[in-house]
Amino acid sequence: MTEGSEPDHIAIIMDGNGRWARRRFSPRTEGHKAGVRATQAIIEACARRGVTALTLFAFSSENWRRPESEVRILMELFLRTLRDEIGRLHENGIRVRFIGDRAGLGRSLQTEIGRAEEKTAANGNLTVNIAANYGGRQDIAQAARRVAEEVAAGRMRPEEVDARTLGAYVSLSDLPEPDLFIRTGGERRISNYLLWHLAYTELWFTDRLWPDFDSAALEEAIADYQGRQRRFGRTTEQVEHQRHA
Template identity: 65%
Template sequence: MDGNGRWARNRLLPRTAGHMAGVGSVRKAVEWCARKGVKALTLFAFSSENWRRPEQEVSVLMGLFLSTLEKETRKLHENNVRLRVIGDRTAFAPELQARIAAAEKLTAGNDGLNLVIAANYGGRWDIAQAARRLAERVQGGGIRAEDINPDLFQSELCLADLPEPDLFIRTGGERRISNFLLWQLAYTELYFTATLWPDFDEQELERAIDDYAGRQRRFGHTSEQVEAWAQSAGSVSQRPLRT
């Protein structure tokens, strides 16, 4: 969700005003995905590298995270949305950690949209912590080193219980993944837009998904194989979308 600072600067506002405006785009994206039957939406809210930003901006972001949880959790629960947060929470204030845990507990039984917030998250951190857990299991005698394969490794990653994303969207004009879900994005379709996050509305989201729908996903097969499979299945529709 890139471009909050530039959105504010273009309006001669402080960067923090852009982050506040971006909350509205989060709400629109969540509502659209829940309404359209998308099964999982992961939002990169705060990376492990974002601690390098000015202290005041980080403080505002943490306060915004806390206040948004306080305001929106009940509404998410009422709309059957399951909320979870991935990333290293130990750096957060105790109050924020408690609020996250309470929100996850309240919505844990919901079976609608899986809404995932990546906060103090990094793809390299995710891979490293998975490797550490496997090393501990080997050291403890639970598994052998030769038992480790991609499926076992993936089981130790964040979001191991969810399918890999179908579509990655980055706003703000940058064209890089920036340490987001590095393992999980191996076969994900990438979509980049110059639209700044506070301006990213339902129409922009539909434009991204229309672009995705026009692509052929082969997963190592040839176009001919994919087309033959679609014909035999009697449909050319894509799998259910997970962004």
């Protein structure tokens, strides 16, 4: 993929809700609510552009370290938003999937996640993957454990295990790897997010806080992506030759 092409898969760390609220002397919960509205707008923008997949980091495995009261509010907001929005997403042909350890989530949320996935399973306009209680290292460790089980059962030989084999067991293995990674909020790190998947992804960071990230900001990120040349280990000359072949 070279300059000017559209990203098929976009991955986003939605950072800055709390700081957005603090700057307005509001409770952090108001920031999270504003973040939900921003998420709705970006899903709609990606659907309009014809993006194939959008993967959103909603709650990391490390976020349990936050104050108990904030975690509780986040889970309640997560549950309420899922109930309120799944009908609209389904009507627009959007498929919703979840990655992460859902067993660590509340029973009501687990039930709603299952319903959302079942209801939208056949939709094909855009796949929205929501990472909840997710960690990249845990994802790779789980994949390695499953491969080890295959070897132990005699269904796979140790010498058959390579990057391609392991990659078939990580989350989202049925989708193309992200073309573009976006992180809002000013931080310049990937924070244990999709570690396996981001090996060749173009990274884009912005100081804009997530509630302020809109379709215009998305366009800016995509325009920057389209100005880059993705070589995947090849030379510029090789890429140009393939482009014009």
